[in-house]
Every structure is written in C-alpha cells, then in structure tokens.
Amino acid sequence: MNDDLAALGARIDHTNELLRRMLAEVAKTPSTHAIFVDAGYLYAAAGRLIAGTEDRRAFDLDAEGLIEALIDKARTIFADSRLLRVYWYDGARRRIHTAEQQTIAELPDVKVRLGNLNANNQQKGVDSLIRSDLESLARHRAISDAALIGGDEDLVSAVEAAQGFGARVHLWGIEAPEGRNQAEPLLWEVDSQRTLEIDFFKPYVNRRTAATHEASAGTRPTREEVRFVGARIAAKWLSERGREALADLLPGHPYLPGSVDQDLLVEAEGLLQYSLRGQADLRRALRDGFWGHLQSQF
Numbered sequence: 001m002n003d004d005l006a007a008l009g010a011r012i013d014h015t016n017e018l019l020r021r022m023l024a025e026v027a028k029t030p031s032t033h034a035i036f037v038d039a040g041y042l043y044a045a046a047g048r049l050i051a052g053t054e055d056r057r058a059f060d061l062d063a064e065g066l067i068e069a070l071i072d073k074a075r076t077i078f079a080d081s082r083l084l085r086v087y088w089y090d091g092a093r094r095r096i097h098t099a100e101q102q103t104i105a106e107l108p109d110v111k112v113r114l115g116n117l118n119a120n121n122q123q124k125g126v127d128s129l130i131r132s133d134l135e136s137l138a139r140h141r142a143i144s145d146a147a148l149i150g151g152d153e154d155l156v157s158a159v160e161a162a163q164g165f166g167a168r169v170h171l172w173g174i175e176a177p178e179g180r181n182q183a184e185p186l187l188w189e190v191d192s193q194r195t196l197e198i199d200f201f202k203p204y205v206n207r208r209t210a211a212t213h214e215a216s217a218g219t220r221p222t223r224e225e226v227r228f229v230g231a232r233i234a235a236k237w238l239s240e241r242g243r244e245a246l247a248d249l250l251p252g253h254p255y256l257p258g259s260v261d262q263d264l265l266v267e268a269e270g271l272l273q274y275s276l277r278g279q280a281d282l283r284r285a286l287r288d289g290f291w292g293h294l295q296s297q298f
Contacts, residue, residue, distance in 0.1 A: 031081035031144040035070055038150035039090035045174035045181045049198055050205035059207045063104050064280050066204040068255050074147055085109045089126045103280045131158035138167035147172055151182035159189045203262045206277055221272050223285040229268050230289025
C-alpha cells in the first residue's frame, strides 16, 4: 500500500512539473494578433459615411494609409502582442487582381485574398475565405486575437470556428450615419465590439470631384523628388521634437502612427503642390525618405 501511494505521489509530482514547464513556456510565448478586413464592407460603410455613397467609382480610398492606421490602432489595443499580418478580402472578376488590389498585395504584412465578383458586382466566396483563414490560424495557435472588420451575418460561423480553438475575436465596425451596418447575430457572437468613427476615416476617403482631379493635374513628381521632400520634413520633425521622440518612433518601423503619417502627407502635398492621394508608389517614397533621414540621425 505504501509503495502504491509513493508511486502515485511520484506521478502527481511528475505531472505537476510538466504543467509548470508548460505554463512557463506559454508565459514566454508572445501573443499574436491578425487583422481581417472584409473590403466589401469597408468600402460600402466608409463610402457611405464620408462620401454619401457605396459606389466605389464615386470616391477614392487610400488603402495603404488606412491599413497602416488599422495596424497602428491594433498596436495600441493589443499592446503586448505582435502583428502576424493583415488579411484583405475582396472580390474580383475571375479572381484576377485589379491594379488597386495588386498595389495592396505588394504592401508589407498584407495578404490579399480574392473571392469572385458576379455580374451584379456582388462578392461571392469571401465569407468562406475568412472562415477558412480564421479557423486555420486559430487551430494552429498562430493567433490569440483576431480583429475582424465586417458586418455580414455569414461571418458568425467564422467567429465560432476561431473561438472553438481558443482565439478571441474582436469585431471592429464603421460608424453608420443611421441605424446599424452590422448584423445583430454577429454582434452577439464576438468577444468584444469597437466602432471606428468618422474622424478615423476622413484622411483616407475622398469623394471624386473636379477639385480633386485638379489637385493632381500638375506635373507628377518623381519618386526621388518625393523622397527628398520626406527627408526634408523628417529633418524639421526631428528639430521640433528631439531625439527622445525619435526613440519612441523607431520601434514602429516601417509603420508611422496615423497622426504622424497624416501630417507628413498634408505637409508634403503643400510642398509639392501635388496630391498624393491614391498615389501608392509616391506615398511609399515619401515614407522612405522620412524614415531614411530619421534612421541616419539615430
């Protein structure tokens, strides 16, 4: 009897030791989050909020700037977590990238996933892509938190699948001018809800007007010219804020906080006398020039 008790005690001690090791390993593993964007919902809701229409042809959306703003928002919410990537779900004829979708796909830390687009310009297969990715990443413990930007009731099954493997799903919505633009069953199912308001989107959505086209009617600057302007603005930024502010900014490379990025864009457009809205390559050159100068001074 004593031998049996001793053996049982030894097994319990061994099990406890394994549990301690496992918990210690989990504590050392950083949390990871990903952002899942239903582009159809985003364009429709942001377009209606800012431009008064869901018709994509009636407004420009600075997807690169908006994605960086979403990454910055996630960084503040999931403070002790690292970003896996941004998943951008959209529709396209025969699943062939448009020029805009190709530009988005080339952004760092962004994965574009395409469903089909039918004759009525309705997305098909996007919800199943979101579910597949959410479920797979949660099952393999690749993410602990998912920020989901969408509103369709069909996403409920995607949320349930991810939660079934232990991931937490946080629904981010876009302010609606009236009523709701997200299905109630989806709101009930998620772990938390957050609404991004009109001021968040204003810098990135612009209704197409004659004035907008005139702003870009001048001679298009070269990438080197824009990069030089970025470096010039960085020098001014550094002189005004000092090296302490620079030390706070560098860990976020290659991303800029939304407020800094917007100030950089506005000041550069003033210096160039040319609109950089919708000019992804020039916006990237601007940030490259800004970062290049700052890193050379550190």
